[in-house]
Amino acid sequence: MDADTDQGHTTSTYALARLRAYIDDASRQTGDRMPTERQLSEQLGMGRRAIRRALEVLEAEGRITRRQGAGTFIGGAAPAPAGDSIVDTTNFFEIMEVRLRLEPQLAALAALRAKPEHITRLYELSDRIAQCLDADEGELWDGTLHRQIAEAAGNALFLSLFDIVNRVRQDAAWQAVRERARGGLAGHALPVAQHRAIIDAIAARDPQAAAEQMRVHLFMLQEKLIRLGSADLSPTQTGRPDQPAHA
Numbered sequence: 001m002d003a004d005t006d007q008g009h010t011t012s013t014y015a016l017a018r019l020r021a022y023i024d025d026a027s028r029q030t031g032d033r034m035p036t037e038r039q040l041s042e043q044l045g046m047g048r049r050a051i052r053r054a055l056e057v058l059e060a061e062g063r064i065t066r067r068q069g070a071g072t073f074i075g076g077a078a079p080a081p082a083g084d085s086i087v088d089t090t091n092f093f094e095i096m097e098v099r100l101r102l103e104p105q106l107a108a109l110a111a112l113r114a115k116p117e118h119i120t121r122l123y124e125l126s127d128r129i130a131q132c133l134d135a136d137e138g139e140l141w142d143g144t145l146h147r148q149i150a151e152a153a154g155n156a157l158f159l160s161l162f163d164i165v166n167r168v169r170q171d172a173a174w175q176a177v178r179e180r181a182r183g184g185l186a187g188h189a190l191p192v193a194q195h196r197a198i199i200d201a202i203a204a205r206d207p208q209a210a211a212e213q214m215r216v217h218l219f220m221l222q223e224k225l226i227r228l229g230s231a232d233l234s235p236t237q238t239g240r241p242d243q244p245a246h247a
Contacts, residue, residue, distance in 0.1 A: 015050035016057055017156035023063055023074055030075035034064065061164070090168060096222040098165050100215065103146065106162065107198055107214040108207035109153035118152035122199045130192045145195060149214075152202070191217065 019040070022028070034040070037055070041048045055072065058064045062076035110118070125145040132138040143166065150162040194217040201209035 012050045012053040013157060015044070015046050015054040016160070018044050018046065019051070019054045019058060020063075020156070020160070023058070028074055032074045034072040034074060036071070092225050093222075095165060095168060096218065096225065100218050100222065102158070102161060102165065103149070103218060104211035104214040106150045106153040106155075106158055107202065107210040109155060109158070110149050111202045111205055111207040111210040113154040114152035114202055118148065119199070119203045122148055122152070122202065126192065126195045126199055129195065142191070142195075149198070149202070190220070194220070 022034075022040075022044075035043060037048050037051050040046075040051050044051070055064065055066070059066055064072055064074055065076060066072045114122075122145065125141060125148060129138055129141045129145060132141060147162065147166065150159050153159070194213065198210060198213040198217060201213050
């Protein structure tokens with residue numbers, strides 16, 4: 001057995017979850033140099049093979065940069081040309097198709113696995129959204145609430161998938177599209193009430209209701225995007241829908 005690659009008995013998926021947590025630690029910043037594979041293996045108690053595979057995934061996602069002879073650094077390399085970005089090959093409608101299949105399942109799992117502190121945090125975030133004074137702030141805390149539900153689901157791989165979708169929504173190339181989709185807080189009360197219904201179902205430990213309430217919430221957004229013609233928008237197209245589209 002190769003001691004350099006087989007130290008430890010953890011899977012690559014578990015190594016990926018641990019390295020995500022390592023990178024996301026508040027004390028670390030973009031550009032920080034990471035320990036070597038051997039050092040990570042010793043610090044985290046995992047085999048180097050699992051570490052190496054997890055680092056390959058993080059590099060492919062743009063979470064880290066590996067430079068020959070220099071080491072591994074937190075954060076992506078220089079942005080790829082616009083034509084290589086997934087933003088140029090997708091649209092809001094495709095994003096919603098993925099969200100409608102992913103997030104109801106996350107809500108259902110959260111109803112089964114959320115810890116009391118998760119539920120408390122969800123109610124706090126719901127109250128924070130209700131108090132938002134502009135669409136930009138509402139979108140910020142809205143995304144935080146949806147990610148908290150994904151975290152409460154207790155599934156690292158599902159959380160990774162959620163983060164991939166969420167990064168597409170947050171990509172700088174979509175900023176102009178989101179600005180056109182805003183327009184104040186018109187219709188703000190309905191999403192707030194829907195969020196509350198989702199959280200109530202999670203708190204009641206009712207996975208079917210949690211999933212259904214999440215579907216209702218996302219279907220409302222999808223229908224609004226279709227109605228406003230936003231499903232066909234790309235970051236280079238013009239037009240300004242007159243209502244916000246955060247969910």
